[in-house]
Amino acid sequence: MEKFKKRWEITQDWQLLFPLIGIIALAYTSYKISNAVISKFGVIAKVLLAVALFFILLRFTLFLFKKLENKWILDQKWEMIRVFIVFAITGSSSMFVGRPVIKLLGITKENLNVFIYWILFIIIGLVFYQILLVFFGFLFGQFRFFWEFEKKMLKRFGLGKFVN
Structure with a gap:
């Protein structure tokens, strides 16, 4: 041990x-x-x-x-496990949150082209992913790491002007 x-x-x-x-x-x-x-x-x-x-x-x-x-700039190696856990929880949670939102908006495979449905599903999932990543990072004591990660990701999406 x-x-x-x-x-x-x-x-x-x-x-x-x-x-x-x-x-x-x-x-x-x-x-x-x-x-x-x-x-x-x-x-x-x-x-x-x-x-x-x-x-x-x-x-x-x-x-x-x-x-x-x-x-990754972390103080100790065990924190990498914490970061991986946050990524896992965030990925799953963004889909759990995205599904009801899609239904609430009336977007279904039956009333929309399947290709367009999945594009909208992924976009909505990505929006919630960004929000939940910082939220779960905060809950797991890694807010600073995930805030910096989020800023880099938004810059890559061409939305860097919205974060400072």
């Missing part, structure tokens, strides 16, 4: 919460993907595929951490 704490620069026990949440979320994601891919097979096949996916996704996530470690 001490080796793990040292590797991730964990100085207080409460900081272990974020690696634990990350591992649980990765396991859940692996199982959901496994269930979607082989839904007709038995539980044992789903669990075996989920375990294999878990290790593949874990390796990929650690690869991403290594690549972003020097690019």
